[in-house]
Amino acid sequence: MGKTLKVAVLGGGSFGTAIANIIACNQYPTYLWMRSEEQAAACVAAHENTRYLPGYKLNKDLIITADLAAVVGGADLVFISIPTHSFRAVTQMIKPLLDARAMVVSTAKGIEPEGFTLMSQILEQELPGHAIGVLSGPNFAKEIVQQQQTGTVIASESEALTNSVQQTLKSATFRVYANHDRYGVELGGALKNIYAIICGMAAALGAGHNTQAMLLTRSLAEMGRFAQVMGANPMTFLGLAGVGDLILTCTSDLSRNYRVGFALGQGKALDEIVASLGQVAEGVNTLRQVKQKAAELGIYMPLVSALYAVLFEGRAISEVARGLMVGEQADDVEFLRGN
Numbered sequence: 119m120g121k122t123l124k125v126a127v128l129g130g131g132s133f134g135t136a137i138a139n140i141i142a143c144n145q146y147p148t149y150l151w152m153r154s155e156e157q158a159a160a161c162v163a164a165h166e167n168t169r170y171l172p173g174y175k176l177n178k179d180l181i182i183t184a185d186l187a188a189v190v191g192g193a194d195l196v197f198i199s200i201p202t203h204s205f206r207a208v209t210q211m212i213k214p215l216l217d218a219r220a221m222v223v224s225t226a227k228g229i230e231p232e233g234f235t236l237m238s239q240i241l242e243q244e245l246p247g248h249a250i251g252v253l254s255g256p257n258f259a260k261e262i263v264q265q266q267q268t269g270t271v272i273a274s275e276s277e278a279l280t281n282s283v284q285q286t287l288k289s290a291t292f293r294v295y296a297n298h299d300r301y302g303v304e305l306g307g308a309l310k311n312i313y314a315i316i317c318g319m320a321a322a323l324g325a326g327h328n329t330q331a332m333l334l335t336r337s338l339a340e341m342g343r344f345a346q347v348m349g350a351n352p353m354t355f356l357g358l359a360g361v362g363d364l365i366l367t368c369t370s371d372l373s374r375n376y377r378v379g380f381a382l383g384q385g386k387a388l389d390e391i392v393a394s395l396g397q398v399a400e401g402v403n404t405l406r407q408v409k410q411k412a413a414e415l416g417i418y419m420p421l422v423s424a425l426y427a428v429l430f431e432g433r434a435i436s437e438v439a440r441g442l443m444v445g446e447q448a449d450d451v452e453f454l455r456g457n
Contacts (some may be wrong), residue, residue, distance in 0.1 A: 130260035134199030142180035182274030202228030227307035249276035254307035256366035273303035302354030313337035317368035318379025375401035
């Protein structure tokens, strides 16, 4: 496809704004939809998303509006960068506006509680016949707009979609890798938020490098174990959307989930932490859903169980941590057993 490709990005948060700006800089006709007319007007006036990415000027050709029909109508490629709790509603809103050929990509990292539904599965349910993809990776929007060198992953069964995303988003500082394991890439983006809470908690308690390395590695093992049972390829977790995103989210206070864990480790109550954030960190919701699904399927996830016990069963962190260390011994890399 040539430069006439029209691209729509739905969601005026930090990541949606960051990728829309990259695409506009690449000289594709790019539209960024914001739900709030006031927010859209403010961004147009300032050439800046002052709420989510203050201090960074946006490309003058990026069209920002609250007019959903104008954004989606005629679009060849649509990115949905909407929080999980609103994802299905926005998808339903765009269904009558989409061209039949439009390709749709989710950038949301979470799971809908009803039926343990991933965002790309919502797209499949609501937009049958459209090519579907998932964009995920170790991507803090703040660093993307600062032009820090960044890699991400586009996962789809559609080669046309994968090629279009790579062409529209590639730049000297943003590299897009391809993967066909859509569910694995998507699960990586959702699951790592749980472990970011755990790692933040450990950091607040003074955990050393040995502990951090163990937590990251065992987190990766749990993610792969869960994903395999859910039908994904555990090898996907060796890539950017797995271990890459895990390392980023579990080691930086730019991560909201890491900050939640750090505050928990300082002895603050979850309700107090959520109130100070103004919203629930995605990892808290994902934890509930993964704990339930793991119990249903009999998947061994000791770190998930431990965090759940601390957050929702009133168990002391020290007691849970000791239980993890003295529990049943396990293999290091279980997939080497060939079963």
